[in-house]
Amino acid sequence: MNPRSSFDKALIEIQEDIFQLANLVEQAIYNAVQSLIKLDPAGAAQVIMCDEEIDELYAKIESKCIKLIATQQPMARDLRMVVTGIKILLSLERIGDHAVDIAQATMCIRESELNRKSSEYLTKMSRLVQQMIKDGFEAYRERDVQKAQEMCTLDDEVDHIFTKIFQLLIDNILADPKSIVQSSYLLYVSRYLERIADHATDIGEAIIYLITGERKKLN
Amino acid sequence: MDKSELNEPNKNKILVKKLNLFYKDYQALKSVNLDIKANKITALIGPSGCGKSTFLRTLNRMNDLIEGVKVEGTILLEGENIYGPEVDVANLRKQVGMVFQRPNPFPMSVYDNVAYGPKIHGLKNKRQLDEIIEKSLRLAVLWEEVNDRLFKSALGLSGGQQQRLCIARLLAVEPEVLLMDEPSSALDPISTLKIEELIQVLKKDYTIVIVTHNMQQAARVSDVTAFFLNGELIEHGATEEIFTRPKDQRTEDYISGRFG
Numbered sequence: 001m002n003p004r005s006s007f008d009k010a011l012i013e014i015q016e017d018i019f020q021l022a023n024l025v026e027q028a029i030y031n032a033v034q035s036l037i038k039l040d041p042a043g044a045a046q047v048i049m050c051d052e053e054i055d056e057l058y059a060k061i062e063s064k065c066i067k068l069i070a071t072q073q074p075m076a077r078d079l080r081m082v083v084t085g086i087k088i089l090l091s092l093e094r095i096g097d098h099a100v101d102i103a104q105a106t107m108c109i110r111e112s113e114l115n116r117k118s119s120e121y122l123t124k125m126s127r128l129v130q131q132m133i134k135d136g137f138e139a140y141r142e143r144d145v146q147k148a149q150e151m152c153t154l155d156d157e158v159d160h161i162f163t164k165i166f167q168l169l170i171d172n173i174l175a176d177p178k179s180i181v182q183s184s185y186l187l188y189v190s191r192y193l194e195r196i197a198d199h200a201t202d203i204g205e206a207i208i209y210l211i212t213g214e215r216k217k218l219n
Numbered sequence: 220m221d222k223s224e225l226n227e228p229n230k231n232k233i234l235v236k237k238l239n240l241f242y243k244d245y246q247a248l249k250s251v252n253l254d255i256k257a258n259k260i261t262a263l264i265g266p267s268g269c270g271k272s273t274f275l276r277t278l279n280r281m282n283d284l285i286e287g288v289k290v291e292g293t294i295l296l297e298g299e300n301i302y303g304p305e306v307d308v309a310n311l312r313k314q315v316g317m318v319f320q321r322p323n324p325f326p327m328s329v330y331d332n333v334a335y336g337p338k339i340h341g342l343k344n345k346r347q348l349d350e351i352i353e354k355s356l357r358l359a360v361l362w363e364e365v366n367d368r369l370f371k372s373a374l375g376l377s378g379g380q381q382q383r384l385c386i387a388r389l390l391a392v393e394p395e396v397l398l399m400d401e402p403s404s405a406l407d408p409i410s411t412l413k414i415e416e417l418i419q420v421l422k423k424d425y426t427i428v429i430v431t432h433n434m435q436q437a438a439r440v441s442d443v444t445a446f447f448l449n450g451e452l453i454e455h456g457a458t459e460e461i462f463t464r465p466k467d468q469r470t471e472d473y474i475s476g477r478f479g
């Protein structure tokens with residue numbers, strides 16, 4: 001008989017909850033960037049409203065983790081599981097907040113040539129960060145260190161695109177100072193996506209710690 | 220009693236090499252190798268019957284008192300083999316003292332409990348005795364609680380106070396190593412925390428080896444943790460490592476409560 005079977009069940013439940021949260025967050029990024037590209041304020045509003053669901057789920061999982069620490073005194077891998085659970089939650093919640101930031105910026109962005117030019121970059125960044133989250137949670141499910149490491153390398157690509165769009169927007173401001181407000185919003189959005197990739201990298205590091213017990217800095 | 224300056228950091232206080240112990244034909248310890256660092260707290264953990272108490276008792280030869288015990292291998296205390304032929308066992312037990320699971324004060328006054336050891340070792344001067352009593356009780360963080368009842372029976376103290384008295388009694392003979400076999404398992408949570416605090420304070424001047432069944436206690440108080448199973452030392456290392464990322468699956472199973 002496994003004397004920890006109810007504890008094991010609780011750990012599995014936390015992991016499933018985290019997957020669910022990760023899905024919501026990934027969807028939120030996609031929707032936020034789509035609403036920007038399509039200049040769809042209703043879609044943006046939807047993202048903002050959905051954040052409440054994310055926050056609620058976050059709080060629910062966090063309570064479960066706290067309860068396990070208080071009642072089960074997890075050790076070794078169990079301890080790493082609960083602690084990384086909390087870390088991953090925190091990163092997901094921040095990512096969710098950035099999706100909201102993007103949605104809010106969207107509401108201030110108007111149709112323009114500049115908008116079309118930066119769309120291409122923003123779409124790419126969005127795809128990359130979504131991929132990071134997907135791969136990260138596959139690594140989490142499969143306890144796959146290599147996959148977690150590989151997903152973190154996508155952060156470099158995101159950073160690379162960020163420098164490009166940054167250049168594009170700065171050039172634009174210099175050429176046409178009146179575009180500064182619109183350019184700034186787009187700059188924010190690209191910066192949020194870049195931050196999301198950093199948080200995704202933190203998640204990758206947490207997953208590696210969960211599996212190996214070793215701390216690795218990947219960005 | 221301040222010996223800290225004599226002890227270099229990371230110095231080995233006790234070196235155990237290829238230690239076997241038999242109770243008649245039953246082998247209770249199997250080729251145990253362990254270095255116990257000076258001024259560190261080493262916790263011994265493992266399931267019931269794995270040999271923790273047996274191992275602890277080999278460190279001051281308490282097992283000699285048990286019939287049919289055979290010990291092989293070496294234990295060096297500051298480089299001297301404690302199982303060597305010319306070792307004075309009484310003196311060894313003064314250097315390496317033991318605190319037991321249940322507090323066992325002698326049925327005499329608080330004062331006489333602490334004075335017992337020094338008196339046996341020939342100290343008669345009242346002033347010096349008084350000094351030692353106060354110093355030992357202070358070190359055991361008991362002085363404030365008992366200084367108005369020094370001449371009353373020690374049996375009237377609470378369990379936690381009795382245990383600290385037993386520690387004071389041990390400190391009065393100025394040992395170098397303190398062996399503690401589940402010193403707080405018979406105590407309430409507050410008394411347990413007091414003992415843990417005390418252990419932390421004492422490590423400055425003493426080398427401490429503690430057996431505990433309480434995993435959180437081992438994690439809280441010790442610097443090094445050693446995991447025993449069936450008479451073997453399975454794994455030992457920095458406590459933080461053992462409790463966050465043990466190397467051996469058996470250690471992982473034991474500390475995470477998935478054993479057997």
Ligand SMILES: Nc1ncnc2c1ncn2[C@@H]1O[C@H](COP(=O)(O)OP(=O)(O)OP(=O)(O)O)[C@@H](O)[C@H]1O
Binds near residue numbers: 265266269270273
């Ligand atoms: N005096 C003795 N005579 C014979 N066998 C003994 C004696 N003392 C202990 N043993 C045996 O040696 C083994 C180790 O016992 P020990 O008391 O060292 O275990 P322990 O790890 O301290 O257990 P616990 O956690 O229950 O205190 C056990 O199998 C025990 O039955």
Ligand SMILES: [Mg+2]
Binds near residue numbers: 271272273400430
């Ligand atoms: Mg024992």
